[in-house]
């Protein structure tokens with residue numbers, strides 16, 4: 001008979017134990033019993049450890065002050081104190097403040113607004129970006145009354161030529177790119193700004209909203225501190241955060257707390273807004289993900305919704321820029337996996353971005369979350385399922401919320417490449433993309449196999465990457481093994497007690 005650490009061939013440790021216990025536990029006595037109990041406990045502990053590992057790491061990460069991040073970047077204490085004061089101009093990564101290069105550093109909101117109203121269109125001409133028409137429009141107002149600005153860039157000649165050649169009988173196509181839905185994600189705004197300054201526009205127009213959440217953005221420059229709360233392990237935990245890390249808008253909630261997470265506020269129906277029935281934080285007004293009192297309760301999300309409504313027939317792509325995962329996210333849809341053309345075009349965008357992205361920070365495709373809860377009130381859930389924008393993506397930039405100024409241009413230039421590739425794809429697909437988004441549920445369930453929309457199916461390829469399997473099943477298996485072993489141990493224990 002083999003010892004406990006070398007079970008009989010072909011017999012699992014758990015099973016072997018049961019066999020042995022039948023063969024006479026009395027002989028092995030307490031020592032063996034102790035050994036086995038020890039093993040069960042160890043297995044169980046290991047299982048628990050593995051299962052709770054992500055939570056442990058999360059718990060460790062949570063209290064990490066963002067100033068640590070700055071330290072990790074090599075900022076000096078003096079620079080960090082400036083960061084705290086909201087003047088994010090750490091000398092380490094920034095040029096002389098007198099440098100006229102707009103992208104040499106991050107800019108307060110007034111400078112961005114001025115740049116959009118007075119400089120951008122002129123700059124486009126000066127540097128020779130293709131696309132003659134450039135217009136600034138106000139699409140709504142924030143909670144605090146700031147105008148929300150959109151830029152519309154067209155190439156009238158190319159549009160006229162496309163029409164004349166019969167290439168397109170329908171209205172113009174446009175790609176919408178947006179930034180700073182979340183206030184602290186400054187690189188999203190700089191990336192949108194640089195992209196629309198340099199992008200060549202031909203027969204696909206570009207609409208851009210560089211700062212959807214101006215109030216939040218302004219607040220991130222205030223140097224203030226604010227209490228933030230969230231539900232964690234059955235209790236509300238409180239944390240003081242610097243304004244630089246403010247995420248929401250500046251709504252004064254009914255209970256006098258501040259802010260609604262705009263990226264939980266989209267959706268006209270209960271199928272899109274409020275689908276997360278589990279997260280308690282989503283209804284906690286002081287949490288970072290407070291969803292608001294209803295879908296589109298906020299003027300900022302309404303502005304986007306109404307702007308889309310106005311250009312419903314034109315907008316074929318929505319490119320919502322966020323930070324900081326380093327990925328392109330597939331929109332959530334309760335209708336199931338997106339058709340292949342969404343994935344394929346996304347892959348083209350990622351490849352373009354990755355030609356420039358640093359080797360250790362390549363962008364990845366993130367398949368849609370498995371549950372509708374994860375898509376609750378999110379911009380892309382609305383854009384894809386309600387606004388029916390076929391090419392809907394959330395871009396999660398690489399980098400950090402507090403990014404070095406020297407990274408502004410590299411990050412933005414990568415997005416420029418990605419967006420350029422997207423426009424090229426949309427242009428190539430122009431005849432198919434004359435936007436007739438599916439109007440009902442059934443029509444949205446378009447897939448290459450059962451598609452009635454032959455043109456869209458033509459675009460699709462079979463190159464879909466296998467979506468990543470989750471490690472949850474492994475964990476579940478591990479846990480189950482632990483449980484079985486524990487049960488075995490208990491069974492053995494009671495037997496031994498009777499016998500000894």
Ligand SMILES: *[C@@H]1O[C@H](CO)[C@@H](O)[C@H](O)[C@H]1NC(C)=O
Pocket residue numbers: 276277278279280282283
């Ligand atoms: C949040 O509040 C809404 C409306 O009061 C409610 O329907 C929903 O179930 C709540 N969600 C959670 C996760 O408690």
Ligand SMILES: [Zn+2]
Pocket residue numbers: 181182185263322323
């Ligand atoms: Zn974000």
